[in-house]
Amino acid sequence: MKAHRTVRYRLHPGSARKNRQLHGTAGACRFVWNHMVGKLRDEYEFGIKPDFRHYSLCNVFTIMRRDDGNTKWLQDYPSKVVRLSLQPIETAYREFFKDRGTGGKLNRQLPKFHGKWTTTLSFPVDYQSAKMAGESLYVQKVGWMKLVGTNPHPDGEFKSGTVKCECGNWYAYLVHEVDAQVSLPHSIKEVGVDRNITEGRLAVLSDGTKHGGPDLEKKVAKRKRYERSMARKREVWSKNQKNLCGPKLQGKSRYQPSNRYLRVQIRHQRACAAERFARKNWGHHVSKAIASEYDVAYVEKLNIRGMTKSARGTKENPGRHVKSKSGLNRQILASAWGTLELCLNYKLEVRHVNPAYSSQTCHQCGHVDKDSRKRTDFKCTACGHADDADVNAALNILAFGNGAAGRGGGDTGGAPCHSRPGKRQEMGKESLADFAT
Numbered sequence: 005m006k007a008h009r010t011v012r013y014r015l016h017p018g019s020a021r022k023n024r025q026l027h028g029t030a031g032a033c034r035f036v037w038n039h040m041v042g043k044l045r046d047e048y049e050f051g052i053k054p055d056f057r058h059y060s061l062c063n064v065f066t067i068m069r070r071d072d073g074n075t076k077w078l079q080d081y082p083s084k085v086v087r088l089s090l091q092p093i094e095t096a097y098r099e100f101f102k103d104r105g106t107g108g109k110l111n112r113q114l115p116k117f118h119g120k121w122t123t124t125l126s127f128p129v130d131y132q133s134a135k136m137a138g139e140s141l142y143v144q145k146v147g148w149m150k151l152v153g154t155n156p157h158p159d160g161e162f163k164s165g166t167v168k169c170e171c172g173n174w175y176a177y178l179v180h181e182v183d184a185q186v187s188l189p190h191s192i193k194e195v196g197v198d199r200n201i202t203e204g205r206l207a208v209l210s211d212g213t214k215h216g217g218p219d220l221e222k223k224v225a226k227r228k229r230y231e232r233s234m235a236r237k238r239e240v241w242s243k244n245q246k247n248l249c250g251p252k253l254q255g256k257s258r259y260q261p262s263n264r265y266l267r268v269q270i271r272h273q274r275a276c277a278a279e280r281f282a283r284k285n286w287g288h289h290v291s292k293a294i295a296s297e298y299d300v301a302y303v304e305k306l307n308i309r310g311m312t313k314s315a316r317g318t319k320e321n322p323g324r325h326v327k328s329k330s331g332l333n334r335q336i337l338a339s340a341w342g343t344l345e346l347c348l349n350y351k352l353e354v355r356h357v358n359p360a361y362s363s364q365t366c367h368q369c370g371h372v373d374k375d376s377r378k379r380t381d382f383k384c385t386a387c388g389h390a391d392d393a394d395v396n397a398a399l400n401i402l403a404f405g406n407g408a409a410g411r412g413g414g415d416t417g418g419a420p421c422h423s424r425p426g427k428r429q430e431m432g433k434e435s436l437a438d439f440a441t
């Protein structure tokens with residue numbers, strides 16, 4: 005079986021020309037994207053069915069490139085890259101019309117414009133527009149550039165990727181096709197993982213191990229300091245500024261940050277990245293520790309996006325406890341639940357279980373009572389069994405997962421749903437039946 009693995013490299017353009025060319029390529033992609041999005045939007049608003057096929061958009065792009073007017077400069081930039089960057093428009097329109105056909109339940113939106121100062125500089129590459137050889141990357145019309153980073157999949161075949169400017173430096177995220185090893189050993193060791201937001205016990209295993217979270221205090225303080233600093237700087241240039249030249253912009257105000265703002269913005273981006281990497285590093289450490297001992301991990305199937313939804317509500321119908329909910333949301337997001345699961349996913353097999361009542365069920369007798377749990381301690385109101393609350397929950401998750409649900413408490417709601425990485429759509433009745441027997 006083939007699987008795809010992304011490797012992140014630092015990309016060194018090597019010369020000022022190549023650096024300019026990278027910036028220009030990202031700019032050309034953005035320019036053409038905005039042109040197409042505007043054109044299709046106009047057509048849609050006039051009541052014409054827009055021709056959003058990738059093929060047609062590429063034809064329009066070819067005409068733009070050949071145009072002797074204002075868009076001939078596009079010839080300086082790689083056409084294959086720009087064409088590739090238009091692919092999401094077709095996908096977005098297809099999804100939009102499909103959603104409209106079924107009553108708009110998913111609330112799909114039309115593709116949005118990419119702002120010059122609000123979008124990350126990036127462009128996609130694939131095996132047609134780029135080549136990878138050893139530690140170098142070739143991009144059409146840019147040339148060979150040096151890659152720095154370790155590739156854990158040296159035998160992997162380069163398929164596609166994204167070139168991105170992060171914190172003022174260029175990075176390449178290259179996707180490799182590798183052989184996935186999915187064979188499991190004969191004696192499978194299983195573990196239940198309970199995820200929390202309490203400090204010092206972000207991930208608790210059913211064997212009693214508690215993993216604390218990454219130490220982010222200083223990093224968060226730094227990021228917040230830059231945020232305050234950015235708030236003091238001028239972000240929008242008002243009308244008729246000198247630097248806003250060009251006939252189109254006369255008399256119009258435009259979003260353009262000041263240079264002081266941009267300087268702090270890069271520092272802020274670096275602080276955010278440091279925080280992100282610390283979290284990811286923690287995820288890899290903890291998942292490595294788990295994967296070195298176990299083959300299968302059971303985790304609760306948590307809808308993190310739904311759980312961290314704002315409680316603000318609408319203007320007519322404002323939500324309650326908005327502030328405390330936003331604090332909880334921040335804690336959930338800071339505790340890196342998603343990161344841990346992602347890291348676990350490619351070290352061992354992750355199976356999901358229904359999270360209902362996992363913290364209120366007694367692992368010994370299966371009695372469900374919310375009074376059994378007092379913060380970090382668990383004392384069963386029926387049989388008196390006492391344990392650490394999170395360890396008890398992790399044991400329940402393991403039991404829900406491997407079919408020994410609740411030991412006599414069949415109505416605990418702990419129906420397991422079985423999922424493999426990349427195969428979520430197959431989850432359902434079939435795997436439920438597997439576990440019911």
Ligand SMILES: [Zn+2]
Nearest residue numbers: 366369384387
């Ligand atoms: Zn009990």
